[in-house]
Amino acid sequence: FFRTPSTAMATALALLGTLAALIDGAVATPGLGRTPPMGWMSWQVFRCQVDCSQTPNACINERLYMQMTDRMAEDGYVQAGYNTISIDDCWEQSSRDSQGRLQPNATRFPSGMAALGKYMHAKGVKFGIYSDEGTKTCGGYPGSLGFETVDAQSFAAWGVDYFKLDGCWNNQAGYAVGYPRMGQALNASGRAIFYSCSWPAYLGDDETAKPFSKMVDAGCNSWRNWADIQPTWASLLSIIDHWGDYSAVLQKTAGPGHWHDPDMLLIGVPGITMAEQEAQMALWSVVAAPLVMGNDLRAIPSESKRLLLNREVIAVDQDPLGRMGGRVSPKGEHEVWKRDLAGCAVAVALLNKGAEDAHVVLPLKEATGLAEAHARDLIKQQDLGPIKGMPQFLVKSHGVVFLRLTPNGGRCQY
Structure with missing residues (x-):
């Protein structure tokens, strides 16, 4: 059955209110997103499930987000850098209030969004929310088109820290106007809110034709x-x-x-092998992607959890140099991906897309610019010692070997 969590929330807030007040008092500051964001988002597993009588433990309601906040705070995720819980679509009432403001569904979010945000803040977790730069959200709820200012003000009043703006029910001309308009509204809201835009996802396959500089100008x-x-x-x-x-x-x-966002992490989600999970974690880190988990933190396999909490892999994604990496070999069954890191180090992912385990060659000088280096396996967290020339590594089917290479002598190759 669906248990309204208002009493539990009120008790928790009374105990945790002091810390919440400290975090909730934040004001707009420059420098958002100096490294890719990390956190958890509900869409991948929970979608738009709003029938809480049928699925009380998998329903878009405040209880779900409180439970995920608890797991983030208590299971080591916040300490590892995963610091944001993001509500996705289907949290709203079916219409705005008499003053044109978005309202949370009163049955599923009886305590309101400000209270939920304070609960997250009290646990050291940032509060993320969703809307759409269209007449409706993708799930059919009220969109933010034409309401950018009032919605930004609502989000700021609720203590929102991270905002995802989707792009259903609009068009290319509308995106070019609406996304900058929302960026201006967020900047004027008086609160520092990370702005995650879905604009280019609606512009087709050709990345060369997408106006990324305009997205930067829009504040994304x-x-x-x-x-x-x-x-x-x-x-x-x-x-x-x-x-x-x-x-x-x-x-x-x-x-x-x-930052470019290739979408949520599938780590801990049924249907993806452990080797495939390792490949995603490594390659997302190479391309400096947001590390946003799309799993159920209440029921995550221990091996997947260890991967998500691997500080050495996370350090590649969060590297302060901020330089995105990519594929440096020809496209094929076996590939080499590389990212330059601060301190003259290099991260290399050797990818095996084939159906069988295979040895993958690393042409060290050609791929990285290093004649020789000290290698460390980041997933196994083991030193491999010095390498040079054309070393081979056994890579699982659909998996990676993920290396941190430190040049002998410490001389940068970039």
Whole structure:
């Protein structure tokens, strides 16, 4: 049965209110998104499930987000850098109030969004929310088109820290006006809110034709580029191939404050093997992608959890140099992906897209510029010692070997 959590929330807020007040008092500051965001988002697993009587533990309601906040705070995710819980579509009432403001569904969010945000803040978690730059959201709820200012003011009043703006029920001409208008409204709201735009995901496949510089000007801190990820190897591989094909193009506009987003992490989601999960975690880190989990944190396998909490892999994604990497070998069954890191180090992912385990060759000098280096396996967290020439590594089917290479002598190759 569906249990309204208002009493539990009120008790928790009374105990945690002091810390909430400290975090909730934040004001707008420059420098959002200096490294890619990290957190959790509900869409991949929970979609638009609003029938809480039938699925009380998998329903878009405040209880779900409180439970995920608890898991983030208590299971080591916040300490590892995953600091944002994002509500996706289907949280709203079916219409705005008499003053034109968005309202949360009163049955599923009886305590209101400000209270939910305070609950998250009290646990050291940032509060993320969703809307759409169209007449409706993708799930059919009221969109923000024409209401950008009032919605930005509502989000600021609720203590929102992260905002995803989708692009259903609009068109290319409308995106070019609406996304900058929302960016201006967020900047004027008085609160620092990370702005995640879905603008380029609605502009087709050709990344060379997308106006990324205008997205930067619009204030977008990250943007979804392409197709939604699904919990299959075929979907994951299609995104990997797309990012590889357009690596050189995407690298030109990625950097601190504005990141390309290949969509949520499938780590811990049924249907994806452990090798495939390792491949996604490594390649997302190479391309400096947001690390936004799309799993159920209440029921995550221990091996997947260890991967998500691997500080050495996370450090590649969050590297302060802020330089996006990409594929540096020809497209094929075996590939080499590389990212330059601060301190003259290099991250290399050796990818095996084939159906069988295989040895993958790393042409060290050609791929990285290094004649020799000290290698560390980041997933296994093991030192491999010095390498040079054309070393080979055994890579699982659909998996990676993910290396951090430190040049002997410490001389940068970039």
